[in-house]
Amino acid sequence: MYLTPQNILLAGATGLTGEHLLDRLLNEPTVNRVLAxxxxxxxxxxRLENPVGELAGLxxxxxxxxxxxxxxxxxxIKQAGSQEAFRAIDHDLAVAFALRARELGARHLLVISAIDADPASSVFYSRVKGELELALREQNWPQLTLARPSILIGNRSEPRLAEQIAAPLSRLIPGKYHGIExxxxxxxxxxxxxxxxxxxxVVESDELRKLGR
Structure with a gap:
């Protein structure tokens, strides 16, 4: 366990999970600084430093x-506008963020990937997430945690129709495919x-649910 005050870098603090994580971090006595x-x-x-702008430029x-x-x-893909725009965020920007975090001294990187992430997948979304994981592995982090949640359950500021439809059903599915709050x-x-x-x-969704309770 880390006993000394920690300095945290967080990307995605306004997202569904990022909002909850930011709140958690700012209420932790062991966290000295959150750069978001x-x-x-x-x-x-x-304890929050909040540069405002496009992440790539920041x-x-x-x-x-x-x-x-x-x-x-x-x-x-719908929000991004195209497969290319989706990849630019979920792969390219995430890889660039990780590189910058390492330059700033981070030893441990934790990334939200996705269930069934696989660089050889025939499903575009899963393939991009798998390629992201592969790229991060190649950065040779001292400690790298790849979280692979199933369908996320929660209230987004910008609702995603597919999640709204699938989330109730995902509560009925056992194992790692069960939805996660x-x-x-x-x-x-x-x-x-x-x-x-x-x-x-690599932490699959069923283990993430257990850890999060």
């Missing part, structure tokens, strides 16, 4: 030190961040 770049301003907090301006980095970036995922990520270790850890 966003496109729109966040509520002010004594990355070079971010300053350390950073101990732990969380990547909660994620969109949909975004607040539980956020809590699981924080618990995983406190685990000291080395190398890569």
């Amino acid at each position: 770049p966003t496109r729109r301003p966040l509520a002010q907090h004594a 990355l070079p301006q971010l300053t350390g030190p950073v101990d732990i980095a969380f990547c909660c970036l994620g969109t949909t 975004a607040c539980h995922l956020a809590w699981a990520l924080w618990r995983l961040a406190l685990e000291e270790g080395n190398g890569v850890r």
Whole structure:
């Protein structure tokens, strides 16, 4: 367990899981500083630094030190507008964020990937997430945690129709395909961040649900 105050870098703080995670971090006595770049301003907090703008442009301006980095970036093809735009966010921007976090001194990176992420998948979404995981592995992080949640359950500021339809059904599916509450995922990520270790850890949705309860 980390006993010294931690400096956190968080991407995706305005998203469904990111909002819950930010709240968790700002209420943790072991967290010294949360650096959370966003496109729109966040509520002010004594331990929060909130650069505002497009993340790609903000990355070079971010300053350390950073101990732990969380990547909660994620969109949909519909929201992004095309497969290429989706990949630019869920793969390219996430990889760039991870590289910058490492430059700022982060030792542990935790990333929200997706269930069935596989670079060889015939499903575009799963393939992009798998390619993201592969790219992050190649960065040789001292500690890399890849979280693979199933369908996220929670109230988004911008509802996703597919999730609204699938979420109730996902509660009935057993095992790792059972839906997971975004607040539980956020809590699981924080618990995983406190685990000291080395190398890569893949955490499937059923384990994330257990950790988040």
